Structure formats: structure tokens, C-alpha cells
Amino acid sequence: MKASVAGYARAQSLDHAFNLLHSALGEAVVIAGGQSLVASLNLRLSEEALLVDIRHLPELRGIGVRDGFLRLGALTRHAELASDPLVGEHVPLLAQAAPLIAHAAIRSRGTLGGSLANADPAAELPACMIALGAEILVRSAQGERRIPAHSFFEGLFTTALEESEIIIAVDVPLKTAGDQHVIQELTRRSGDYAIVGLAGVKSVNGVRLAYFGVSDKPVLAAGAMDILNSGGSIDDAVAALRGDLDPESDPHASAEYRRHLAAVLMRRVMVDLTNS
């Protein structure tokens, strides 16, 4: 169908964007790449929206190392995550994740900030940010705050972002020598959203495993991680997934099949995390 749009405004600056959001009294939606938003406007899943276009704001762009983090501007596109040398060196998880997102013609346009704000529970990047222990920088006219990824995602397409706030950037801890990053997902067709996916990070602090596609938001497998990080066996960690994950059945897969796939992925990801 055709997109249901009530009005459009191109933000000339961040302050202008805040002003637009304020003037729309909660009726406005921020658009950047639009690769999920326009699809949902076409499907009339979103209400007729006033769009605030932030795609041209230079302060939301750029990738650079800063204070022990790799800072990724909110407008960083998936195609850039896949090819940027700094991402490849410091956060290979994101370089591995990007090619799993949709297709080339969508990765050329979709943005990091957009994916996080959209908070699709089957999307790769939200789970990666939780596995990495990243922090999401958001700003409003009142100021800036940093939100840890694990408390940013609150539920189905729901985040801690206030209506007046815009994601500015993401700070991701740098990979250090000996760290390992792995992401794997199971899909029926290339480019589909994952039936189940798993982003894993191994560092001096132990293993962090974030699942996607198994709940209404990305989930840290806390019980399994505790077992793995205290020297327990992979079999015990897999058994602990029963308590960590509570997937639902939907037309794509039954809950039990998702549990099975989650265990398969944990074994595969742990092989990659510990062998390389």
C-alpha cells in the first residue's frame, strides 16, 4: 500500500528536530533511513505520522575511537558497519552482523540508530549491543543521557527512549587481545529476520550471550552465562536455557522448536568463541 504520512519536515539541526518533535505533541516520528518505518507506514501498522527527517544532520554521523569506546553515529548505515575498517578492527561482531541484515538494497539505507529505536525483537543489532555491553547516547532539548543497552530495550518495538529524545550515537567497548566476537542466526531464507539468533562476546570478564527472535526483546542468557563463566559444562549451560528463555509460538516456529534452535546456536557459538 501507499505510505500513510500526514506531514514531513526536514530537520536543519538537532535543535530544530527537537522543536519539531515538541510542536507535534507526540504525533511525530523520527525518520532516517526509513527501512522499517516506511514499510510499517505502507502496511498501515503505524498511525498516520508526522515525519521529522534527521538524515542530513552531520552531528549524527561518523565512526571514531574515543575514550576507550568506538563511537558510532546514529546515522551509521548497515553497509558501513560491514565495510568500515574501524568497526572491523574494534567491534568485529557488528561487521559480522551487518551482512545478516536484510539485503544489500536495504543495508545501503537502514541506520544503526533506526534499528535500535525500532527495537524489533528479531533484529540483530539490538542483541549485539547487549552482548557488547554498549551504551546508547540519547539527547533531547533538556540534555543528554547514556542508557546501557541492557536497559534500553523494554519490549516489543518499545525502548527507554522518550518522545522528546533522539538517539545520537552508540559507544561500544573496544575489543581487546584475546576477545572473541561471534554472531549466528537461523533463517529460512537469506535476509529474513532470524527465527532464532545469538550474539556472543568473550572477554576477560567472561562470556556474554544475547539471543534475538526468542522473546519480545533481545534476551541475555544470564543462567547459561553464569554456568559457563564459572567453569561449568556446555551441557549444563544448554540446560539452563530452559530458565533463561521463554519463547512463544508464532507462524514461523513453535516455542519448542525455538528452544531447540537456541540450544543448537549456543553449541555452535561456543565452539567459535572458544576455539579461535
Place this chain on the structure above:
Amino acid sequence: MTQATFEQLVEVSLTVNGERVDARVPAGRHVVDFLRLDLGLTGAHAGCEHGVCGACTLQIDGEIVRGCLILAAQMDGAEIWTIEGVTDSKEIADLQDNFVERNALQCGFCTPGMIFAARDILTRHKGVPGRADIREHISGNYCRCTGYEAIVDAIETTARARNSAKEGAE
């Protein structure tokens, strides 16, 4: 402070196939509809209209995109190329000839989008891409006629010929 107003008709100035276009577009107009309905460029096809089928694939600012997932209102300053433009320039004549030669189309609905996806991997890939690479790159473009085998053949044939020509020149 710039005024906080939302427009229902948005002024844009862009280039399409190398020609400057100034237009006022409805805020919700998809790029593919802008091209088809306002400019009469019907090469890009509107299929599923939610970013799945790939029939509306075209090039904006040097990269392939979905014409149904981008609003014309966002196109101020953009450089758009459609199948009409890249056909006239003859840059993909070999690819198009190979599509015909290998029967890589039947009804033709997916073909303009498929050609853009094929052109993208041919441009980006150094040397000859493997068939798995080609399949991955066209995985976002649905074809309900050919079964894809002939499309992969046509792209592979083009890649081999271009590679031979390049090696011959060196």
C-alpha cells in the same frame, strides 16, 4: 530558529538519470511512484510495496535501494538512476544481452530490479563472483518465472566476459 512546520507538499530538487528535476511531492509519495506517476519513468516496478520483492530496486546516490521504502520527500539533493537511464547509457548492454540470451526473464516484472541488483554485484565484486555470492546478492529480488538458475547464469556469464576483457587489457 527554523520554523517548526510540517509540509504536506514538499519541495525537492534532485537529478534523475542526469537531468535536473524540481518538484513538489506529497509527503507520503514513494520514490518509485514519483518516478512512475509524476515523471513517467515506468521502468522501476511497484510490487509488494513493503520492501520484500525487490521489483522497485533502483540506484540513489551510487547505491541500490528499494523505491518503495524511500519517500520522494527525502530526495532533495539526491542523484537517482533508473533502468531507463542506465539502459540509454549502454553501460549494462552486455548484462541485458545476456539476460535475453540465457532466457533470464519471462514476464519481465522483476527484471529492472534484478538488473540493478546484478549490476551492483558486478560492480562491487573484484574478479568473478561465485554462484553462491550471486545468489546471495539477488536474494532480495523475487522472480516468480525463471527459478533463478538462468538469472545466475546470465550474471555469471557477464562477470566472466568482463573479467576476460579486463585481463586481456592488462
